[in-house]
Amino acid sequence: MAPNPAVVSMRAEVPEALLGSMRSFIESHPNWDQYRLFQAALPGFLVQKRGPEPGGDPVAMFANMFQR
Helix, strand or coil: CCCCCCCCCCCCCCCHHHHHHHHHHHHHCCCCCHHHHHHHHHHHHHHHHHCCCCCCCHHHHHHHHCCC
16 A cells, blocks of 8 residues: 555654543544544644744644645
8 A cells, every 4th residue: 555645644652641531532522533633633732832823823834734
């Protein structure tokens, strides 16, 4: 199977408490999965750590990170 250039794989160590919270959330929200959860959480995390870009939308900023 050839790699899909539109997919980015990540590996990260996650504290057990956070992993447990993520699992509980996904179990109680069947229309969510780990990918959707990360997609929703990462832009907020980046803005929190880096600060908002002037006039920037954090979701657009995240999407643009992976544009070629």
